Amino acid sequence: MTIFAFTNDDPGMQQPELFAELLDFLADQGVPGTFFVVPYAGQQPLDAKPAWVALLQRAMADGHELAHHGYTHETPFEFGVPPGFMLDIIPDAKTRWQSNPASVAPLHTAEVLRHKLEAGRVIFQRTLGFIPTGFRSPCLGMCDTTYATLADMGFQWSSNQVINPMGWRYINRDYAAGESWTPGLPPRPFRHAAGVTEIPMHSEYTWYLTEDDVERHFQLAKADFDRARANGNPFVALSHYYAMTGQWATGLRVYEKLFDYARQQGDVQFVTLSQLVAAQKEKLNHELTIGNG
């Protein structure tokens, strides 16, 4: 059996109507998603945004999972330093990190990180009546202190490491980068040294695509799915609702093709990340522990 997890970031931020379009698509497809929700985007708590509250309640009723995504999401350095392939598509952040790395350090003390996570949790509890068990950082910027704080606060899993950076090279339209899967990173869930389960994602495939991009980006996703399946590992995709809907709904076409392809292979199960962790529990117990990559 191959496990397929569709994940999507940034609900709580701009354009809720585009999130509704994604929910409609997933309902048609019968595919559950894991949504990484920002609790305090735009300096306003989630419960001050009725359109988002209604959509997130619908998402839960539809069988999707909601997880914790940063706090304000205003800076890519909110919970750590994004990986190099991410900084390459955010030039301002890259310049800041290269010219003044000390300027981000105050964001990453245990006290500051815990405060942001606790404040986010209060908003989730107050708005939606539950506390998420999973976390993803804005722009995937993580640090050891964030992993340790997640473990200390009882988060069960994190999904922040990237198996195939090529998705971001594609965003830069560098299709010939020829970058390999991340060396040293297990391409499957593993127990992070801090104590949480890390669920690496394969890549981002649908960032503001045009008609001409569909087949190329489908092929990148398909190759990752095939390689995961051949090795008996889960496949985990990252996406952003606003970059794949509306005038950019070409991204939904990539997923339509990918879901169809996965079903054609047979014995595929579409799951949320908490379901993925539960399904992989036996394997995790025998997994090596490694430090932060």
Ligand SMILES: [Zn+2]
């Ligand atoms: Zn995000």
